[in-house]
Amino acid sequence: MTVKDILAAIQSPDSTSEDFAALPLPESYRAITVHKDETEMFAGLATRDKDPRKSIHLDEVPLPELGPGEALVAVMASSVNYNSVWTSIFEPLSTFGFLERYGRTSELAKRHDLPYHIIGSDLAGVVLRTGPGVNAWHPGDEVVAHCLSVELESSDGHNDTMLDPEQRIWGFETNFGGLAEIALVKSNQLMPKPDHLSWEEAAAPGLVNSTAYRQLVSRNGAGMKQGDNVLIWGASGGLGSYATQFALAGGANPICVVSSPQKAEICRSMGAEAIIDRNAEGYKFWKDENTQDPKEWKRFGKRIRELTGGEDIDIVFEHPGRETFGASVFVTRKGGTITTCASTSGYMHEYDNRYLWMSLKRIIGSHFANYREAWEANRLIAKGKIHPTLSKVYSLQDTGQAAYDVHRNLHQGKVGVLCMAPEEGLGVRDEAKRAQHIDAINRFRNI
Ligand SMILES: C/C=C/C(=O)SCCNC(=O)CCNC(=O)[C@H](O)C(C)(C)COP(=O)(O)OP(=O)(O)OC[C@H]1O[C@@H](n2cnc3c(N)ncnc32)[C@H](O)[C@@H]1OP(=O)(O)O
Numbered sequence: 001m002t003v004k005d006i007l008a009a010i011q012s013p014d015s016t017s018e019d020f021a022a023l024p025l026p027e028s029y030r031a032i033t034v035h036k037d038e039t040e041m042f043a044g045l046a047t048r049d050k051d052p053r054k055s056i057h058l059d060e061v062p063l064p065e066l067g068p069g070e071a072l073v074a075v076m077a078s079s080v081n082y083n084s085v086w087t088s089i090f091e092p093l094s095t096f097g098f099l100e101r102y103g104r105t106s107e108l109a110k111r112h113d114l115p116y117h118i119i120g121s122d123l124a125g126v127v128l129r130t131g132p133g134v135n136a137w138h139p140g141d142e143v144v145a146h147c148l149s150v151e152l153e154s155s156d157g158h159n160d161t162m163l164d165p166e167q168r169i170w171g172f173e174t175n176f177g178g179l180a181e182i183a184l185v186k187s188n189q190l191m192p193k194p195d196h197l198s199w200e201e202a203a204a205p206g207l208v209n210s211t212a213y214r215q216l217v218s219r220n221g222a223g224m225k226q227g228d229n230v231l232i233w234g235a236s237g238g239l240g241s242y243a244t245q246f247a248l249a250g251g252a253n254p255i256c257v258v259s260s261p262q263k264a265e266i267c268r269s270m271g272a273e274a275i276i277d278r279n280a281e282g283y284k285f286w287k288d289e290n291t292q293d294p295k296e297w298k299r300f301g302k303r304i305r306e307l308t309g310g311e312d313i314d315i316v317f318e319h320p321g322r323e324t325f326g327a328s329v330f331v332t333r334k335g336g337t338i339t340t341c342a343s344t345s346g347y348m349h350e351y352d353n354r355y356l357w358m359s360l361k362r363i364i365g366s367h368f369a370n371y372r373e374a375w376e377a378n379r380l381i382a383k384g385k386i387h388p389t390l391s392k393v394y395s396l397q398d399t400g401q402a403a404y405d406v407h408r409n410l411h412q413g414k415v416g417v418l419c420m421a422p423e424e425g426l427g428v429r430d431e432a433k434r435a436q437h438i439d440a441i442n443r444f445r446n447i
């Protein structure tokens with residue numbers, strides 16, 4: 001049995017769940033990996049010069065054993081997230097440390113501690129097998145997977161699964177990720193594939209859409225409400241393109257920050273009106289590596305007031321980190337919220353705390369999303385309220401180039417990767433719903 005036979009079953013309209021259950025599984029499959037013996041390959045280079053094309057490999061790997069509560073999924077398409085960029089440049093830590101630590105937790109978890117790491121935290125595909133104890137999903141189900149992996153043996157995670165001490169991001173802190181022909185997930189990562197989208201469109205939103213939902217909309221994040229002024233950094237990027245849609249769909253007022261006229265135009269086409277081109281307006285929040293320039297925070301705040309009719313920011317959607325965090329804290333209104341999920345430009349943030357405490361502002365740390373939040377975010381995609389922001393699609397063997405483009409900020413929205421799918425555009429089951437939303441679905445394509 002080969003991957004080709006699985007693909008034939010997926011492409012046949014007559015295949016039943018029993019047919020999928022009866023398909024023998026292949027012994028091996030193709031997967032995107034990084035190698036443990038290469039973690040020092042970029043030693044001494046600046047972050048910018050670390051090239052994912054050199055560290056990312058396409059390997060034939062053995063199929064992992066299927067455990068209780070798990071599913072093996074035939075991956076039709078996946079997407080590149082920034083966490084795969086971090087893995088491929090071995091920053092801020094090599095992800096092999098996460099795999100070793102996970103491997104020490106149980107006999108079953110030992111499977112993850114390998115000399116190669118199969119990366120990728122998104123997928124759209126078809127369930128091939130489920131392990132003991134899985135009742136909600138069956139072979140043949142068309143699914144997407146969110147990337148929250150939890151054990152839930154401790155009480156800590158039972159109010160909010162993100163608080164499980166054994167919380168991990170699948171395909172980053174666990175092995176057998178989505179940039180592969182077959183992936184291993186826990187069955188409570190599975191969600192229905194939106195039926196009006198192709199495989200690559202369905203795979204694109206998952207990680208960033210769920211993260212933006214928790215960070216901005218959920219009560220666990222900023223709890224955005226109608227009329228809020230929301231400052232969105234990187235508003236046409238992975239996270240930002242979903243935050244902008246959530247702000248618009250929720251009756252808030254996004255103030256979109258981007259770095260080019262082309263990206264400003266994308267935000268305008270989503271429906272945003274208040275847009276700041278940080279490049280054209282030349283903000284320099286840092287005078288040198290160690291000194292910020294509060295005059296530039298004020299110039300930025302003045303520009304925001306021009307765009308809002310004199311109002312300040314209720315919620316900042318933060319992720320660039322060190323470079324922008326001082327400005328983000330400054331421009332937030334009294335009692336407002338800065339919600340952060342990342343530090344792309346550096347994790348040692350500096351801000352003037354007087355503006356935080358004297359104005360009763362709050363900083364909220366946010367990380368991915370629990371199953372319910374991911375489900376709600378996916379439901380909005382399925383209902384055509386929020387749309388994929390897929391710009392370009394790569395073949396599995398070109399994943400290194402895709403990760404390079406994301407690392408160098410050469411992309412728009414999200415970039416997709418075809419895994420088993422032989423071409424783009426397959427997997428659409430509801431053409432009528434698709435037709436209703438086709439312009440929005442294609443908004444980011446080929447720009
Ligand atoms: C969905 C997509 C998401 C993204 O894209 S996010 C962006 C990508 N992700 C990242 O960049 C994050 C990568 N992760 C990290 O950088 C690290 O992962 C952390 C900094 C988050 C944590 O570092 P670590 O080394 O893994 O853990 P420690 O907690 O610093 O060190 C563990 C040792 O420190 C002890 N310790 C922990 N808390 C305390 C405390 N409060 N008081 C005293 N000790 C403490 C522990 O016990 C243990 O010790 P012992 O090494 O001896 O076992």
Ligand SMILES: NC(=O)C1=CN([C@@H]2O[C@H](COP(=O)(O)OP(=O)(O)OC[C@H]3O[C@@H](n4cnc5c(N)ncnc54)[C@H](OP(=O)(O)O)[C@@H]3O)[C@@H](O)[C@H]2O)C=CC1
Binds near residue numbers: 082211233235413
């Ligand atoms: N904790 C979590 O759960 C998650 C964390 N992340 C993290 O969030 C970060 C962003 O991810 P994602 O949105 O997918 O990445 P993208 O690269 O797709 O988008 C980020 C955007 O941020 C803007 N940006 C980058 N650097 C700076 C800077 N120095 N100053 C201002 N703006 C900047 C750029 O937009 P422009 O040039 O137009 O301004 C860029 O397009 C990554 O570090 C990622 O690891 C992502 C998802 C989940």
